[in-house]
Amino acid sequence: MTVVHTLRLRISPSILARKIVCPAYVAAPFQKNDRFLFQALHAMAVLKVLRRHLKLGYRLKSIEKRGHGFRIDLSFISPSGRIRVNEVKSAKQLGEVHRIQAALYYWGEGCDEVVLSNGDVDIVLPEDYIYAVQKRAHETLQLLTQHPDIANVSFNPKPEVCRTCANAHCPFLPGNSRHSCS
């Protein structure tokens, strides 16, 4: 199994996750007020995840560890010594693109499990799911680098991705007259 070291790439896991779903995705810029609200909600979710884990006997390893274009929200050491990495979302409903993004934080040795969390739940991602996402990431990166012209028109409308997209050439862009996300 080949692990795609997405954390070493210039494309962030957040963007890559969306491009895995729709290669033509273009991230819309954040409005300043939206950013503040997002940061506040995210901080609250992080605190809830932290509290839950400490109650279960986990030790905090790092918080908001930053790298080039990414940030690992939380990592813990379990009572049995396993390293757990948590991708925390403020969203009440966790969708497929959230799972894909979390799976991209797996870096192999030294990372025993990846968990997608919000204020209410912690979902441990199965290993086979992580490997399947890594494979899709590898294929998507090949498409983006070797065939960008094809990637730019490889539209795959999904509401959870389209709502933050700014690809003005896409017929499925919300607000476009031919928009019909399913």
Ligand code: SF4
């Ligand atoms: S609006 Fe178009 S380009 Fe953007 S994610 Fe949706 S289908 Fe893809």
